[in-house]
Amino acid sequence: MKRRTFIRKAGLATAGMFAVPYLLPSGRLFAGTGDRLVNHVVVVLFAGGVRHQESVDQSYLAAQGFPTTGNLLQNMLAGNAPTNNLIYTPWQPILSTPLAKHGTLFKELRYATGPTGHFNGHTAAITGNYTDVSLDLNVNPDYPTVFEYYRKHTDPARSAINSWWMSEGLGPYPALNYSRNGMYGPMYGANYLRPATTFGGYGLEYLSEAITFQPDDVTKISSMKNFLDKNFDKTAADYPGILNTSEDREKIKSFIYETLNKTSMGQIEWPLPPGISTAELTGDLVNMAYAWQVLDTFSPELLVINSFDLDTCHFNFTNYLSYMHKADYGVGWLWSKIQQHPVLANDTILICMPDHGRNELPNSVYDANGLRAFDHTSDENSRRLFALIVGPADKVKQNEIVGDAFNPVGETVDLVPTVAHILGFHEYIPGGFLPGRILEEAFV
């Protein structure tokens, strides 16, 4: 027996000796996870930096000096759409009643500390801890992510196929599926996917010619690989990224090939109103469309996606409003799909929250319509967020509004404890990790 193998086996045996005395009368190894509200959580980081004024406040063009106001988020919030000075093409809402009627709106939620940058905002939301670290490409965060808490503290343990993080773009975002924390890390990470690459031009160019190995062939390849691995004393345990089980890996591989095939055949269902061309698709809507493919195929218990196109507001306010309107349609579409799914319907809670806001005052850029653009440089306005928590009426308070400009309720870092509460593992997270609280006002 090789030394490494011996050590591994001895370690397992020792672990078993410690574990056995803790077998519970129920036959389970560890204490069961706490009560869940539902079995599925979908988080949409309505990101890219969203000004409170044009979203929740529904002030439309007021910041540009026009008297026209109105609600661009017809699927998410209650309120009438703008009726004049239209600089976007209104899409008929997909939902008959806005999501706010089916849940609780935290109208004024704070991004309390740290720079209001996208990486910071995403990291704070996903780890439940603010960060001062500025854009740091492809470095996993210090604090554990919500995915790691979920996988480590859910009993029985969940494999990675149950948790997904899908981003509209690449940049630093692939690194948010697990942390560098020694108690957690990649073994508890989520599957990460950026659909616009995997299923977009590069995927279609390079992943559409796969050789097909029959199941018997796969077994033989695996047998040869095992032989080769036995003759080599190192493993790929340190290979960057998360690991799926062999069984899940085959499922995910089939999913990738099937989705690529559907894409090339034009069979992907897009979040577009009837009669609207795919030329109107945005990166956000593409991400939502493929998020649905993941939800429909795997029914994961935890899925986090983001939108990002709204960041065009740095230089194009007109497009910013248009993209916001479209992203709202995507959220409504996703919810309508969830409600038609045999597993997910009535067993899913959806949370929408921006990564951060944007400045109160414009920068020096004007777009083609002469509208001022806005950055996000950590002023007070860029710390103003909202959160919408939607779910079954017996779990989530319906048509409830919490907080206002004078009385903010909730913070960005409350997202993780809230998800942990919904999925029943909050009480198992060790103390000191999460400064935030459960947004209990939302729950029945």
Added chain:
Amino acid sequence: MKIFATFRLMFLSSIIFLGCKKDITQQTVYDNVIYEVNPVEVYASNAEKTKQKSSQQFISILYSNLTNKTIPGDELSKLSELSLSFGDKELMNQVLLENFLGNPGIIIPTNDEMRSNPDAFVNETYLKFFLRYPTEYEKYYFKDMIIKDPDITSEMVYAAFAQSNEYLFY
């Protein structure tokens, strides 16, 4: 006489200079017989491999191994982005491998070639993927399998090598 004196001088010089020199024998084996691209030194054993390849190195080397060409920069860039777009890197490596193997542009021995000379095939495959010669035991295992199992293809053998742990190290 002058000629003899010259030879004697050369002989004495060789004793003086060469006699003090320690004999060092360095055997360098190149795999350019296989690749016919760039000569690369082979490992004496797999114990010498201690560093893990990055995703980019994996893609680049796999491409070279299967096409006998250096990967063009733009292709490496696109494939690296593809690799980045999925969190399970081993799974993405597997997907990329399957697509490389399905590409008509790859250079891979036919099954007839593999079966006509399994010894050479196994040697060349070890050199191609592991940059070392197989041990006698390894050679026996693969040769025996190829001979006894008519369903084994060269693509399957390549797939196993490219997915092995050793292939992830250098």
